[in-house]
Amino acid sequence: MNIIADTNILVRAAVQDDPAQARYAMQVLETADMIAVPLPCFCEFAWVLQRAYKIGAADTATAIQALLDIDKLVTNRVAVEAGLDMLRAGGDFADGVIVFEGRSLGGEVFVSFDGDAVKRLTARKIAARAPG
Numbered sequence: 001m002n003i004i005a006d007t008n009i010l011v012r013a014a015v016q017d018d019p020a021q022a023r024y025a026m027q028v029l030e031t032a033d034m035i036a037v038p039l040p041c042f043c044e045f046a047w048v049l050q051r052a053y054k055i056g057a058a059d060t061a062t063a064i065q066a067l068l069d070i071d072k073l074v075t076n077r078v079a080v081e082a083g084l085d086m087l088r089a090g091g092d093f094a095d096g097v098i099v100f101e102g103r104s105l106g107g108e109v110f111v112s113f114d115g116d117a118v119k120r121l122t123a124r125k126i127a128a129r130a131p132g
Contacts, residue, residue, distance in 0.1 A: 001031070001032055001033055002032065002033055002034040002036065003028060003032045003034070003035055003036065004036045004037075004038070005028075005029065005035050005036065005037050005041065006041065007040075007041045007044040007045050007048065008021075009025045009028065009029070010025075010037070010041060010045050010067065011045060011048050011049070012024075012025035013025040013026050013029055014045075014049070014063045014066075014067075015049070015053060017053075029070075032072065033072065034072050034074055035070065035072055035073045035074065036074050036075070037067065037073055037074070037075045038075070039075065039076055039079055039080070039097055039101070042064060042067075042075065042080050042083060042093070042097070043083070043093060043094040043097055045063075045064065045067075046060050046064065046083070046087065046092075046093035046094065047093075047094065049063060057087050057088070057090065058088075060087060060093070061084055061087050061088050064080065064083075064084055064087075064093070065084065068080060068081075078100065079097050079100045079101060080097070082096040082097060082099065082100035083095075083096035083097040083100070084096070085124075086099075086120065086121075089120050089123075089124065090120065091116065091117055091120040091121075092114075092117060095110075095112075095114070095117045095120075095121075098110070099121060099126060099128075108127055109127040109128060109129060110126065110127065110128040110129075111128070111129055111130070111131060112128070112130060113130060113131065114130075115130050118130050
């Protein structure tokens with residue numbers, strides 16, 4: 001069976017905080033022929049691990065990388081890597097994905113009220129600015 005994994009399946013498999021749900025999540029992931037994970041799921045996954053479970057950026061990056069290492073997982077790997085790059089630089093995973101996707105759509109400059117994101121991106125030679 002080819003599945004589309006929702007964020008809560010990925011979180012349960014990673015965090016193992018509800019034994020019954022964790023068992024189901026692991027079983028469905030292990031028995032699937034293919035696991036499709038849309039980009040919003042990775043963004044939610046990073047947010048939930050960091051905000052709800054208070055898991056640090058490095059461990060969140062490790063959890064995302066572990067998902068990417070699953071051979072039968074299908075996603076936009078380049079976009080996820082861009083998110084990981086931003087996360088590992090101390091930023092927000094979703095910002096890295098947003099910049100990648102925006103550039104692929106023809107955008108040239110990331111504009112945000114998030115001054116820290118703008119600084120991280122400009123330090124990485126990516127065009128970014130805050131309004132004003």
